[in-house]
Amino acid sequence: MAMTLELKTLSLQSAAQEKADLLLVLVPQAEAGQQQEPKTQAAENEGAAALRQLLQQAQQSGDFEPAKLGNQLALYSVAQVAARKVLLLGVAQARPAQLCKAIEGVAAQLRQKGVKKAVVLALGDAAQDDAAVQALARALSAAAYCYRHTKPSEPEVSLQKIVLGVASKARAQAAFEQALGVAAGIALARELGNLPANHATPTRLAQTARELAKAKGISVKVHAQRELERLKMGAFLAVAQGSAQPPQLIELHYQGAPKTQPPVVLVGKGVTFDTGGISIKPAAGMDEMKFDMCGAASVLGVFQALARLQPRINVVGLVPATENMPGGKAVKPGDVVTSMSGQTIEVLNTDAEGRLILCDALSYAARFKPSAVIDIATLTGACVIALGGVRSGVFASDDALAQALLQAGEAAQDLGWRMPLDDDYGQGLKSAFADMANVAGREAGAVTAAKFLQKFAGDWPWAHLDIAGTAWKSGNAKGATGRPVGLLMHYLLGLATAQAAEAAPQRKPASPGGQTSKAGKKPAKSPPTSKARTAAKRT
Numbered sequence: 176m177a178m179t180l181e182l183k184t185l186s187l188q189s190a191a192q193e194k195a196d197l198l199l200v201l202v203p204q205a206e207a208g209q210q211q212e213p214k215t216q217a218a219e220n221e222g223a224a225a226l227r228q229l230l231q232q233a234q235q236s237g238d239f240e241p242a243k244l245g246n247q248l249a250l251y252s253v254a255q256v257a258a259r260k261v262l263l264l265g266v267a268q269a270r271p272a273q274l275c276k277a278i279e280g281v282a283a284q285l286r287q288k289g290v291k292k293a294v295v296l297a298l299g300d301a302a303q304d305d306a307a308v309q310a311l312a313r314a315l316s317a318a319a320y321c322y323r324h325t326k327p328s329e330p331e332v333s334l335q336k337i338v339l340g341v342a343s344k345a346r347a348q349a350a351f352e353q354a355l356g357v358a359a360g361i362a363l364a365r366e367l368g369n370l371p372a373n374h375a376t377p378t379r380l381a382q383t384a385r386e387l388a389k390a391k392g393i394s395v396k397v398h399a400q401r402e403l404e405r406l407k408m409g410a411f412l413a414v415a416q417g418s419a420q421p422p423q424l425i426e427l428h429y430q431g432a433p434k435t436q437p438p439v440v441l442v443g444k445g446v447t448f449d450t451g452g453i454s455i456k457p458a459a460g461m462d463e464m465k466f467d468m469c470g471a472a473s474v475l476g477v478f479q480a481l482a483r484l485q486p487r488i489n490v491v492g493l494v495p496a497t498e499n500m501p502g503g504k505a506v507k508p509g510d511v512v513t514s515m516s517g518q519t520i521e522v523l524n525t526d527a528e529g530r531l532i533l534c535d536a537l538s539y540a541a542r543f544k545p546s547a548v549i550d551i552a553t554l555t556g557a558c559v560i561a562l563g564g565v566r567s568g569v570f571a572s573d574d575a576l577a578q579a580l581l582q583a584g585e586a587a588q589d590l591g592w593r594m595p596l597d598d599d600y601g602q603g604l605k606s607a608f609a610d611m612a613n614v615a616g617r618e619a620g621a622v623t624a625a626k627f628l629q630k631f632a633g634d635w636p637w638a639h640l641d642i643a644g645t646a647w648k649s650g651n652a653k654g655a656t657g658r659p660v661g662l663l664m665h666y667l668l669g670l671a672t673a674q675a676a677e678a679a680p681q682r683k684p685a686s687p688g689g690q691t692s693k694a695g696k697k698p699a700k701s702p703p704t705s706k707a708r709t710a711a712k713r714t
């Protein structure tokens with residue numbers, strides 16, 4: 176993407192002098208009171224005075240209410256202001272989640288034809304801390320994203336440059352740079368997720384991984400069919416056998432810390448299209464099953480961010496990638512397959528394929544003696560019903576890991592919610608013909624899927640993120656969200672900081688974005704999406 180996001184120290188005065196197509200002024204409610212105060216400083220130029228007066232009058236008249244999140248007032252050709260258009264935007268208390276929402280609300284104006292350069296001036300509290308700066312940087316990057324790969328007729332966003340103006344560039348710099356790295360990862364995850372399944376094939380995902388491996392600290396291995404057979408990944412291969420596309424197990428390594436430090440292993444579900452296989456899905460909304468590789472996309476997105484940010488940590492990324500197709504060679508209901516772990520699985524429903532490819536990747540993770548394993552998967556329609564598109568399901572065998580992931584989600588505005596793993600939930604997975612079945616009954620489907628995975632999780636802290644509801648949006652805003660790259664990166668960067676502090680206890684490194692926020696998010700009040708319908712229909 177061509178858009179660059181730049182951080183700059185800006186006052187009202189210097190912001191008024193910035194030549195731009197749009198001057199977006201973020202006004203927190205606290206700032207409203209301050210604007211009433213007559214300015215004592217004599218050095219203020221006409222531009223600053225003009226903006227100050229504008230803010231005052233707009234609020235006094237009631238035309239603009241900064242306390243109302245997303246409230247807007249647009250003005251053209253304001254005297255003494257160099258920008259063509261001035262847009263006042265209310266950001267209420269300027270909490271990170273509010274800043275994100277407010278920016279989302281003006282994304283269309285940022286992408287408007289003819290807007291090449293935008294200056295975003297964060298007044299007072301609007302950039303009060305690292306969390307606010309990061310929220311702004313992420314939201315502004317996201318606002319500039321536009322899918323064009325298979326729609327070249329889509330007019331290119333003309334936006335080339337956004338200047339984010341804050342009171343002190345020096346103070347905000349580290350948090351800003353971090354957010355840009357994360358934003359690059361989110362953008363890659365969105366783009367891969369959005370690509371149609373005839374483009375984003377397993378082979379193409381492997382190619383993307385190879386490109387990522389050109390960066391410092393990153394290496395890649397791709398295991399093809401023969402190697403998967405040698406590894407005895409019978410569950411993964413059973414899913415792949417119905418597809419004409421060759422399966423790929425992508426293995427990425429990022430080394431930012433000494434080799435002796437055990438890595439975090441990320442495992443991403445890479446079903447590039449999920450027809451359901453012989454247990455075929457209904458036609459309505461099936462196109463959305465191209466998003467069934469969003470777990471994989473998030474792992475690749477994390478590696479993109481690691482490449483940019485180079486934190487002191489070791490990470491392994493594993494992506495089993497395949498299609499799930501029906502056909503003469505496809506796995507059938509009742510078939511029994513032997514997983515890499517040696518445990519046998521009766522495939523009662525070929526549409527429960529995600530767990531079949533993940534279980535072998537989880538077994539493979541053992542060889543890295545990981546400090547933690549986290550799998551990320553669009554695993555169950557049941558999770559969409561349980562949590563919708565607001566929070567990802569967080570399952571974890573380890574309370575500390577669960578807490579760390581939930582906190583990272585809060586900090587990154589990429590929320591999760593802890594789900595249970597009581598052993599009783601696993602009862603339904605019993606099989607008369609194998610060590611386990613791949614499905615249980617209809618009840619608590621997201622939990623029984625997690626219980627299945629847990630049988631392969633090994634002795635280290637393990638977490639499973641069910642992102643079926645959060646990885647993409649349905650309806651007229653259909654598209655991948657890039658979640659949970661933000662959550663994962665916050666977790667990993669926090670870990671890097673903690674490990675550095677352990678190694679050198681005398682120094683206390685700053686941790687940008689460590690703040691949490693209460694995000695009082697409302698669920699969308701739209702009619703049931705095709706995603707919800709598809710999810711609800713499955714029996």
Ligand code: BES
Nearest residue numbers: 524526527553554555556557614643713
């Ligand atoms: N990829 C789907 C899960 C899914 C469905 C995500 C709808 C988002 C929206 C997964 O492979 C699947 O088909 N799961 C089945 C499991 C069932 C057969 C136990 C499901 O959720 O219906």
Ligand code: MN
Nearest residue numbers: 449526527528
């Ligand atoms: Mn499926």
Ligand code: ZN
Nearest residue numbers: 446449467529
């Ligand atoms: Zn699936």
